[in-house]
Amino acid sequence: MAVRFSQRMNEVRASEIREILKLTQRPEVISFAGGLPAPESFPVAELKEVTARVLDERGREALQYSPTEGYPPLRRWVADHMNETLATTVNADEVLITSGSQQGLDLSGKIFLDEGDVVLCESPTYLGAINALRAYRPRFVEVPTDDDGMLPQALDALLAREERARLVYAIPDFQNPTGRTWSLPRRQAFMEVVRRHRIPVVEDCPYGEIRFEGIPLPALKALDQDGLLIFLGTFSKIFCPGLRIGWIAAARSLVEKYVLVKQGADLQTATLAQMQVAAYVEDYDIALNVARACAIYRPRRDAMIRALEREMPAGVQFTRPSGGLFLWVELPEQVNARELLAACVERQVAFVPGGSFFPNGGHENTMRLNFSNMPEERIEEGVRRIGAVLRELLGQGEADAPLEREAVAG
Amino acid sequence: MAVRFSQRMNEVRASEIREILKLTQRPEVISFAGGLPAPESFPVAELKEVTARVLDERGREALQYSPTEGYPPLRRWVADHMNETLATTVNADEVLITSGSQQGLDLSGKIFLDEGDVVLCESPTYLGAINALRAYRPRFVEVPTDDDGMLPQALDALLAREERARLVYAIPDFQNPTGRTWSLPRRQAFMEVVRRHRIPVVEDCPYGEIRFEGIPLPALKALDQDGLLIFLGTFSKIFCPGLRIGWIAAARSLVEKYVLVKQGADLQTATLAQMQVAAYVEDYDIALNVARACAIYRPRRDAMIRALEREMPAGVQFTRPSGGLFLWVELPEQVNARELLAACVERQVAFVPGGSFFPNGGHENTMRLNFSNMPEERIEEGVRRIGAVLRELLGQGEADAPLEREAVAG
Numbered sequence: 001m002a003v004r005f006s007q008r009m010n011e012v013r014a015s016e017i018r019e020i021l022k023l024t025q026r027p028e029v030i031s032f033a034g035g036l037p038a039p040e041s042f043p044v045a046e047l048k049e050v051t052a053r054v055l056d057e058r059g060r061e062a063l064q065y066s067p068t069e070g071y072p073p074l075r076r077w078v079a080d081h082m083n084e085t086l087a088t089t090v091n092a093d094e095v096l097i098t099s100g101s102q103q104g105l106d107l108s109g110k111i112f113l114d115e116g117d118v119v120l121c122e123s124p125t126y127l128g129a130i131n132a133l134r135a136y137r138p139r140f141v142e143v144p145t146d147d148d149g150m151l152p153q154a155l156d157a158l159l160a161r162e163e164r165a166r167l168v169y170a171i172p173d174f175q176n177p178t179g180r181t182w183s184l185p186r187r188q189a190f191m192e193v194v195r196r197h198r199i200p201v202v203e204d205c206p207y208g209e210i211r212f213e214g215i216p217l218p219a220l221k222a223l224d225q226d227g228l229l230i231f232l233g234t235f236s237k238i239f240c241p242g243l244r245i246g247w248i249a250a251a252r253s254l255v256e257k258y259v260l261v262k263q264g265a266d267l268q269t270a271t272l273a274q275m276q277v278a279a280y281v282e283d284y285d286i287a288l289n290v291a292r293a294c295a296i297y298r299p300r301r302d303a304m305i306r307a308l309e310r311e312m313p314a315g316v317q318f319t320r321p322s323g324g325l326f327l328w329v330e331l332p333e334q335v336n337a338r339e340l341l342a343a344c345v346e347r348q349v350a351f352v353p354g355g356s357f358f359p360n361g362g363h364e365n366t367m368r369l370n371f372s373n374m375p376e377e378r379i380e381e382g383v384r385r386i387g388a389v390l391r392e393l394l395g396q397g398e399a400d401a402p403l404e405r406e407a408v409a410g
Numbered sequence: 411m412a413v414r415f416s417q418r419m420n421e422v423r424a425s426e427i428r429e430i431l432k433l434t435q436r437p438e439v440i441s442f443a444g445g446l447p448a449p450e451s452f453p454v455a456e457l458k459e460v461t462a463r464v465l466d467e468r469g470r471e472a473l474q475y476s477p478t479e480g481y482p483p484l485r486r487w488v489a490d491h492m493n494e495t496l497a498t499t500v501n502a503d504e505v506l507i508t509s510g511s512q513q514g515l516d517l518s519g520k521i522f523l524d525e526g527d528v529v530l531c532e533s534p535t536y537l538g539a540i541n542a543l544r545a546y547r548p549r550f551v552e553v554p555t556d557d558d559g560m561l562p563q564a565l566d567a568l569l570a571r572e573e574r575a576r577l578v579y580a581i582p583d584f585q586n587p588t589g590r591t592w593s594l595p596r597r598q599a600f601m602e603v604v605r606r607h608r609i610p611v612v613e614d615c616p617y618g619e620i621r622f623e624g625i626p627l628p629a630l631k632a633l634d635q636d637g638l639l640i641f642l643g644t645f646s647k648i649f650c651p652g653l654r655i656g657w658i659a660a661a662r663s664l665v666e667k668y669v670l671v672k673q674g675a676d677l678q679t680a681t682l683a684q685m686q687v688a689a690y691v692e693d694y695d696i697a698l699n700v701a702r703a704c705a706i707y708r709p710r711r712d713a714m715i716r717a718l719e720r721e722m723p724a725g726v727q728f729t730r731p732s733g734g735l736f737l738w739v740e741l742p743e744q745v746n747a748r749e750l751l752a753a754c755v756e757r758q759v760a761f762v763p764g765g766s767f768f769p770n771g772g773h774e775n776t777m778r779l780n781f782s783n784m785p786e787e788r789i790e791e792g793v794r795r796i797g798a799v800l801r802e803l804l805g806q807g808e809a810d811a812p813l814e815r816e817a818v819a820g
Contacts, residue, residue, distance in 0.1 A: 003610050003638070004576060005667065006524045006546070012670050036475055044469030051461050059454030063650035065446055099509050099654075099676045106675045110545055114416045132674040135520055136416070166414060200413050228413070240473035242681035244509075257415065260422050264542040265516045265675065266509045271652035273680055 008135050020341060024350035030382035032351040032369040035176065035325055041293040042240045043284065050279035054272070062272040068263050069255075070097025070247070071274035077281050078233065078247050085209060086219040088231070090249045096258050099269045101206055101234035101246035103262070105132035108167065108202050108230060110261045111254075113138045117166040120158060122150050124328075124357030124366070126176045126204065129169055138166070140359035147319075149182030152189035159197040168194065168201040172220055173208040174324025177357045177368035181322060184217050191223045200254075204232045209290050211323035212298040227251035235277055237325070238290050243273040296372075297325070303376035304369060304383060311387030313396055318369075325372040328354065331365040335393060338364065340386075343393065349385045418545050430751060434760035440792035442761040442779040445586065445735055451703040452650045453694065460689035464682070472682040478673050479665075480507025480657070481684035487691050488643065488657050495619060496629040498641070500659045506668050509679045511616055511644035511656035513672070515542035518577065518612050518640060520671045521664075523548045527576040530568060532560050534738075534767035534776070536586045536614065539579055548576070550769035557729075559592030562599035569607040578604065578611040582630055583618035584734025587767045587778035591732060594627050601633045610664075614642045619700050621733035622708040637661035645687055647735070648700050653683040706782075707735070713786035714779060714793060721797030723806055728779075735782040738764065741775040745803060748774065750796075753803065759795040 024031045054062050069075065076092040083090060098104050105128065113119065113136035121129070123142030130140070141162060144154040149172060159165050170190075172182040182190070194201055203220045221231040227250075234246035248258055262268070280286075304327065308318050315332040331337060337353035344350060354366025371379060434441045464472050479485065486502040493500060508514050515538065523529065523546035531539070533552030540550070551572060554564040559582060569575050580600075582592040592600070604611055613630045631641040637660075644656035658668055672678070690696075714737065718728050725742040741747060747763035754760060764776025781789060 003608060004522075006520065006522055006527075008524075009521060009667060012674065014666070014670060034475075039470035039474050042470055042473040044465055044473065047473070048462055048465040048469070051465070052458055055454055055458040055461070059458070060449035060452055063452040063454065063457070063652035064449050065444075065646075065651045099680075102674075103676045110416065111419060112414075112416055114418075117416075128674070128677070135671060135674050198413060236475075241475045242473035243683075244676065244678070244680040256424070257419060260424060261545060264422065264512075264538070264545050266513045266654065267538070268654070270509075270654040270680060270683055273653075273683060 008137055011134050011137065012131070020345060021350060021352070023345055028348055030349045030374060030378050030385070032349070032371070032374070032382060034373060035370055036373040037237055037241060037293065037325070038296045038372055041289065041296055043280070043289060046284055047276065047280060050283055051276055054275045054279050058275065062275045064271060066268055066271040066274070068259050068268045070095065070269065071271065071278055074274050074278040077278060078249070081286070082219075082231070082233065082249060085216065087222040088219055088249070090221070094249055094252055094255055096248045096255050096262065097269045097274055098246045098248055098262065099266060100236065100241070100244040101204065101232040102128055102132065103265070104230075104232040104246060104248045105129050105202070105204070106135070107248070107258050107261050107265065109133045109136040109138075111257050112167045112200060116164060118162045118164045119167050119169055120155065120162070120165060121169040121359065122171065122175065124177055124354060124363065125169065125359065126171060127356050129204065130359045133169070139164075142358065142360060147180055149180065149186040150190060152186065152193050155190065156193045156196070159193065159199060165197070165199060168199055169204065170201060170220065171204045173205055173217070174210060174321055176207070176324070177326055177352070177354065178328040179319045179321025179324050179326050181217070187217065187220055187223060191220060194228055195226055198226065198228065200228050200230060202230045202232060206234045206237050207324040209238050210293060210297065210325065212294055212301065214322050221249065227254070230254060237293070238286055239277065239280065243277060245269065245273055245277050294323075299376055300371045300374065300379055301327070303379045304371040307380045307383035311383050313387070313391050313394060316390075325370055327369050327371065329367045329369060331367065331390065332394065333365050335390065336364045337367045340367070340390060340393060343389045344386055347385045347389060349382045351386070418547055421544050421547065422541070430755060431760060431762070433755055438758055440759045440784060440788050440795070442759070442781070442784070442792060444783060445780055446783040447647055447651060447703065447735070448706045448782055451699065451706055453690070453699060456694055457686065457690060460693055461686055464685045464689050468685065472685045474681060476678055476681040476684070478669050478678045480505065480679065481681065481688055484684050484688040487688060488659070491696070492629075492641070492643065492659060495626065497632040498629055498659070500631070504659055504662055504665055506658045506665050506672065507679045507684055508656045508658055508672065509676060510646065510651070510654040511614065511642040512538055512542065513675070514640075514642040514656060514658045515539050515612070515614070516545070517658070517668050517671050517675065519543040519546040519548070521667050522577045522610060526574060528572045528574045529577050529579055530565065530572070530575060531579040531769065532581065532585065534587055534764060534773065535579065535769065536581060537766050539614065540769045543579070549574075552768065552770060557590055559590065559596040560600060562596065562603050565600065566603045566606070569603065569609060575607070575609060578609055579614065580611060580630065581614045583615055583627070584620060584731055586617070586734070587736055587762070587764065588738040589729045589731025589734050589736050591627070597627065597630055597633060601630060604638055605636055608636065608638065610638050610640060612640045612642060616642075616644045616647050617734040619648050620703060620707065620735065622704055622711065624732050631659065637664070640664060647703070648696055649687065649690065653687060655679065655683055655687050704733075709786055710781045710784065710789055711737070713789045714781040717790045717793035721793050723797070723801050723804060726800075735780055737779050737781065739777045739779060741777065741800070742804065743775050745800065746774045747777045750777070750800060750803060753799045754796055757795045757799060759792045761796070
């Protein structure tokens, strides 16, 4: 008798991309593949200071077990912060602290999905959400999506057709992978559809505050009058990811269900890390962190867009996000981005092929580029290399041409 | 249309006990209900020191994302520590760092269990494992268990009968809830059965090092030649629980599957917390923490046993564990421990009724007592109060009698 695994393990598989990307972690590689915030934005000295204070003042409490719901002062701060920045009206007891917002995705699958149930999502959508939800064996239905977000009429028609629709998953701000942000009219129309069908929505908002220009828009959660919205937030992009502190904000009756399944999943999020974050936001203004991160990312985005405009051959389209960490590239139809990646890795530059972001496959001529974790000159050099490899694949010239040109210019 | 939840949510429910126990968190209550380590054993000052060092030397790395598998120096230390203390032969790449060992239980359910599959466990077994695994909708089969552990012949017969048997769950050292430890011959006989049936085993070992007397026994993992054992370890009882750092040790092919599902569940365990623990075990000898904890718990266990011998009426049986945090009481058959708890809470003393530890119910005349988190005099007073309430329920005297006796004695 051989050891048997659950059926979901046939679907939860290591991607071949992950193996390629492991090669790209060497420092000499210019990687646009990850989703890493810039480490120079992390307030290391300040965290050291508040950690000492927490351990001096409440050390034993910080190292002990604590309630599943989360550290009360942090839950209060999260509610206040959401209400100030997102126009919501959340109470502290509607907040559950999670082990990163990724955990909110896993718990959502656990709460809402039986095998064969339908999740509706943007097309494309976040790879980590596909992976988390796939463990519950749903069917993914991709909702047509344009530059302003998910198309409400298409969602309406799909909800009318799909009897087993159980959950909508959306990333309305600086979406991963496209960098797109839903317009206000689109948010309102979306909420009308959601309200009519009474379908729960997971609103994933890790990047909302990382805005370089323009005015913030209300969260979907702020437009929800029916308790259908489950908001996932995180400190990963506005503070740092290494503490793994995120949150869920939802109607109390839903939070109670999340608390039950979180108890089984990991009992609670680390007490000390919650108290560190609570002490940090008490002593410092997190808006300054956000401003610091944006000041780093904005010129990097600009550099990437300029380089793409200069280096990409005709027929290549890309988004121009107003915030976040990513932009999205559509290559000519005949180009397979997985093949492009394999060739690029040999030139020490990497990205994530876009096909992985479509739960039902296809769209292999797309790629996601991260601009937050490399300085401008490396961004320019990396895009130049991708452009050279791409032209080679398209038969538009030698891959070495730009190097020769550079040599001539030098 | 009403919001619909997954079918598992019919089984994952808030227990009525949890609601009662919330009442017992007030400081005036003598609670034997939790499983809390003694906070006076936590090395607060030392953790402050190593945290400062980590943030000074590698602050940006500590606050950044890191690989799902865990921080390499910590994985190496865990492998070495297991090999030294448990007679295993684990390599660092057979270790996955988890968000507490509770996460190891959830991930095990995800990897091994489809609805209707069978989990075999001790009778009784850890409530948190029942809750974690129940989310995957298995059928629990309780294996007859005596003072030396699970009965191997009974396990053999059940494995032969249960075609859908997928996983055995066991806590061989200072079991939660009974405090029992499996004998060495029992461990060997168990492993023969496991080997014959080629069934994966989750060995949950949070308390193994918390031994007050006698010699340590090899882990089941140390007796496994077939890669069937999945060992769950944790720093919660040998260091502190508030950082939520645990681990899985298993054959590399199994660890790879755990890594895949952990990615979906929470991406990774907190980088900083892993580096804090790694720095602590580098600078300090964790054996001293264990010795400090044991020096606190041993007299507490002694006080509880003495008090039970003195205060319990005839017909009450209880275990006398050589380590761990808990002991187990069997009351006369006519006593329902949930009713006893309700009456005890009014006298400001609490415990967990034992019925919750039997996945298929029954055994309502049992209770679990924690002895690690209260000083001796409160343990004696708490047991005295339980004895008084119990005698009252049994019609063996007035509940107030001991108070009067005390008044006379005073």
